[in-house]
Amino acid sequence: MTESGFTVDVDQNQYLPEGGRDVSAIVTVTSGPDAAGLSGPASAGGEPGSAEIIIIDCSGSMEYPRTKIAEARAATAAAVDVVRDGVWFAVVAGTNTAWPVFPADGSMARADSSSRAAAKQAVAGLRAGGGTAIGQWLQLARRIFQACPAKLRHAILLTDGKNQHESSEELAAAVRQCEGVFSCDCRGVGTDWEVSELRTISTALLGTVDIVPDPSGLAADFAAMMESAMGKQVADVALRVWTPQTATVKFVKQVAPTVDDLTGRRTSAGPQAGDYPTGAWGPGESRDYHVGVEVTPAGIGQEMLAARVSLVATSPSGAEVLGQGLVRAIWTDDEALSTKINPRVAHYTGQAELAAAIQEGLEARKQGDEETATAKLGRAVALAHQSGNEDTAKLLAKVVDVVDVETGTVRLKKQVEDADEMALDTRSTKTVRAKK
């Protein structure tokens, strides 16, 4: 364990054949059992350094069925109960506009028994009515967060419908403004919402997306999300990738626990280096990243540093390197070395393909292109089987009839529950951890 409490391990085949250019590595980042106290007071988890906002959909559709708004109120109350003492929190309601529910003046409150009780009382008075403009909700949350000194900012967004009362451009602009200000876990209740819409928000805001098909499941889900958020201790951690002058970063993807392509999220960090956001970290958390670099080949026997991958915490006092790993390239004429495929690289390449096959297959099915849908979902069935991703295999089996799991021969089911299809879509990016 390094002094900072974070470890960075690199798994790769460093050997390239003569003229080889492509270097691929799995970088495993693990935070220590006590990641607190790293970057000053802002990082103390569950302490005054954290802020939480619950954003709750109060559009008219939340009344149908009536239990939806009731369960949403109960879930919000359950989440409020889990907010630790001293943490800043607020509740926001959204329709075609947004307003602060608690505190009513649009500030944030410190959690204690009386503020929690007051919040729950305010939430109990929520009624449904009006439209859906998620961009407005996010903008209000952003303004409330920005007036608060806490560094670890996290929101939970609940909706049951599509973003109908503002343009997709307005939503995209709002999301862009919220990037880097707070992270956001999104939940869709029922089956009338758009998976791709919420996934765009959760990906940009470094959070998760999931379906809660039955409103009665909301309270447990909200409490669990809040528990997880309370565990975060280090804010604003970035993966910094340095590469040689003539090299190019092809991609940087988080591959465990979920697939999340960070390639387009690069911000410059000085010459030959770029930062990719990873959000906040809790103690003992471990994630895998797949880094692909194209290098200029050198002669047989030569060695090159293809990438230096650092975990960097950014704070007003500057960047602090929490851990570091080296990705190497060595050119060899020994084919036994250069043709060896690193098993973890292979595993995660397969998991990323699995996620893509599911999303493309479901999209084709929606468009009525049964041939493509059958091929893509069949490929997904085979990949899930080969990699031991049983959860995804089970979700796939609700959408297709599996004829032969080895070859991925499937038939599309005639009748598919909307909730099953949406669950498969939202959970398609969940991966199985590759053994070390």
Added chain:
Amino acid sequence: MTTGPLPPARVCPSCGAPVEVTDSFCESCGTELAAPAISTPPAGYTPECPVCSVDPACPPAAISAEGYCESCGRKVPSGRDHSELDLGLLAGVTDRGLRHPRNEDAMALATTDTPGGPVALAVVCDGVSTSPRPDEASLAAAQAAVRALLTSVRRGDEPAEASLTAVRLAHQALAKLGSRGQAPSATYVSAVIDSGAITVCWLGDSRAYWLAGSGATRLSTDDSLAEEMVAEGMLAEADAMASPQAHVITSWLGADLADPRPHVARFEPPGPGAVLVCSDGLWNYQPQATGLAELALPAALTDPLGTAAELVKFALDAGGIDNITVVLAPFPLAPLATGPPHPPHRPHPAASDLTEENPP
């Protein structure tokens, strides 16, 4: 201590004050007397990127702590790619070879006078490539061991006892470099050559040989799967060496092996010859003692440095697939020249840098 007659008095090469042959340091100026010669980068060596330093379009770039060019990423020679050590009584050459990106072998030599006559000391360590920082491991082990041997032999310890003390201190040096999970590791072989015998001590598959016109023999046995299979009669030597496990070693120095069991062997040469201490980069291409004797003799009896360089060239010509280290000492030892020798250190570019395989 001794009761016999002391060898003739000597003077410090630095200040000229008289010193005792058993002194480690000059009593008047503190200069280390007969300091061991170690295959470290020469003093004042500044690493420089071989690519960017000759490209006028490329600004001079810093070299990172891990030894990479901060501009083009190229691994920069550490100054250990090739070195030659000559102490007169014995000499050694180590080289990166043609296929490895760096030299993970290390060697350390020393000579000292004792009441019983001159003693020559040699240590060769080969970093275990699958462990972290193997180059640091081999150097730390060789360095710690040769100093321990020198102190122990000067104190009058028996060679076997001195050898075991040295390997223990080398193990401690490596334990400090890492932990059980991250353990820089190296093989180890030492030779203590005195007027009557050769005492060798080893862990792993670096070797010591006795080379002579007749009766050439290997003095060490490898801690390797191949050697174990041969010893148990499961395989013939040639078949074992051809197997993929031939180089899997079963013992080494490193924090991950809590209690290494070094082997010690003593050999009394029946006549003149030469002691060879080497890493597997040499013996891969000629494992037989008689074959090595044919390559090295008679030149090794009079020119240990030139012959060690010849043996390294032999391994490079044969493929140079691994790092190569060769130490030779003619036996019996010649008397030590008056005044402690100053260890010369001749850094050279690695032989592999001179071949056409590498871009300029």
